[in-house]
Amino acid sequence: MTNPRVATPDRAARPAPAAPRSLALPRFERHALANGLRIEHAERCGLPEVSLHLVLECGAGAEPPRLGGLGELTARLLTAGTPGRDAMEMARWLDRLGVGYRATAGYAVGAVSMHFLSEVFDEALEFLAATILDPGFPEHEVERIRRERIDEIERQADDPATVAGLATIAELYGDGLYGRPVAGAGATVSEIGPEAVRDFHDTRYRPRGALLIACGDLDRERLLSAVEARFGAWSGEAAPVSPPETPEPRAKGLILIDRPGSAQSEIRVATVGVPHNTADHHAIIVANAILGGLFNSRINLNLREDKGWTYGARSSFRFRRGAGPFIARTAVETARTGPAFEEVLREIEAMRTAPVTADEMTLARNALTLSLPLQFETAAQICGKVSRQRVFGLPDDYWETYRSRIEAVTPEAVQEVCRTYLDPDRLTLLAVGDAATAEPTLDGLGPVDVRSAS
Template identity: 35%
Template structure:
């Protein structure tokens, strides 16, 4: 009986497993998704993308020390890489050239690398090359800087070479003659550049004949051809010494390390040179002449407009920088947008303020198509006049402010840039925190303050006008504008008026 129940139960389970399952009850399909509305692929252009958060502005810190012999030590420590920019900043530049001896400062500082400490030019160059470096020298109206960028482990041998260069230059006659001929060849080459010709005429026109800033750094061919080795040696003795020089160290060294190195290589250096005073401020007379350098057949006319500006540290310096930037200091400036974008007269037009130890130049310039010389000059002076009749807007001011402040880090990407900045502080007798002060003044400059300096310093009547181009085009297109007496300039004669008849 029990066995039968088990069999029946097993049979029922087997039948159940073989039975066809009941059909599923059909359900309604889900409703179809609603098709998205078509979108305009260009709709994103209606709204300008928002700028991300600007990075924090981090300015370098410059430290200063002084040795017992008067040598200044300037340090900017940056530890990211084992690199150091080390060099010597000299406080006398081309502004200290004796009258009629333009170019002597330039040749003097370049001669320091033409042999020193018992090494001739080739041996000295090889000694620097053994350290993987090549020294460079730059000369400005206010000073000069000679230095190298080396690995931290090579700082001491590099300083040993620099000490010889600065303290024990050879000044061999044959090296002087070779350097002089190189300088003359370079000047002759540059006389083919319209922009250089314009500068030759511009500097004496703005600063006046005989002013320390009235000649180019490299001098003129007439002046350089008359230079002598005794003149170079006299400049060195008068202007190079511990009290007129700074050791500039930027990069992977601390202030304490830099001072110890300065004592080791320059602690016993003696000399009577002192830092020169600032050149006198030039007068700012109204424009009476239109100076031009004759270049027949030139396809472009170089236009320079300018006047004496400000000395470094003047209370109006940063407000004027903002005003000049709005006028012509960046791509979206009034002058560039007019001459390039609206009129198509030029590839670009610009303006700059160059504060120096003394009063530096305030300049606007462009190279325009020769056939629109007159209209382009007209627009220069119209834009200057419009600064008064069409005041600087808040939007223009903020664009200039942000552009200037955000551009600061670009000068410090390399330790060599740090060194050059420190040297400029030394030349111009500025405090070590001048960069921070500059940013603070730029941030605080008010629209009223910027407008005031724009009207005061960018007055069209005080702007001298210099042209380089085809004389016939200048006479026919600029003469009728009545901006001053057309006066030809002989740049080979250091910017003096050329012989010949001037025309109105």
């Protein structure tokens, strides 16, 4: 008997893609303790892991401007000792449990994230309670962490990309909240002492206003019983951090920060953007993907692939409770500073004056939606996404409807948001580089304000 002949596949032809995976999210149940601590929980069996995400209204917007960086410094000090354990004992406790612990502060909120095996849940929650309810903030640890932070700031002053980023937000927002680095500047961090840290913690680390998100191999009864036992006696309220007023975006000419001897110029084209929860949010996301949010975006294909002037060019709208910035950024050989500005501005103007192509729309939609399920694979990822929804007041179905809303964006909507938010008369241009080489390339871009980097 002979075997039937099997057709040989055409290996020169690309296989047809599979149907897009649907986004299946676990269902979160909402609870609250009597003290006001809100809890959201989703049981997710299959892997013996748990992620916790505690969100607190303790961002930079809650700190005095003269003590900028206080929220970040407080977050870094949470594991630096309790009345019963010093910093080394806390570190050994964490290592023994095998727990991932991270505390951060943003402009509006701070967050403590933990990830661990479900079998150590009770002791992991005990560790979380110790750091949130009873941190000691010993003077020598405050001094050590403060010194580390000042050293970081001093090192960042030697990084032209950081200098460009900080100078850009200062130009856009002035003395406002978003014009300051979220982790503070050298002059403000130097003023922070133990009492300031303790006062900030006493005021902002409170249950009413806080949210605990839990996802993983953990049932509701076990979670609620343990949280009540550890956090039930916690008391107080922290009011939400209000967004700052939005400054009127306006062009400020071209600012050139002199960094003698730099082989490259860091380039920024920026303006005041929009809050996260804005009506044309999804159109803005698609527009930015086409302009500078993807590798195949217009400014990257122009400056990197066509011109060969840079390793990469990107843009982003930074969504916050208030109007965060839009920033297009790249780094080019210093002699290409002016031409690079011209190309970025030309690409922005093209987005404003003509609809994008069907191929660009397809690429952007696919890039933004087909990878979405990969962003919800782990308990930690899910907690982070839910946290984002709650912090910015997004609808409960934000992620479930994300794909359909992105796919509903039209080329005309993309053009309209570019017209609305990327007005050339409101763009700030800034470069950090060797002024002697860069300035002669800037003819035609308007008056140049040359400043010292120091």
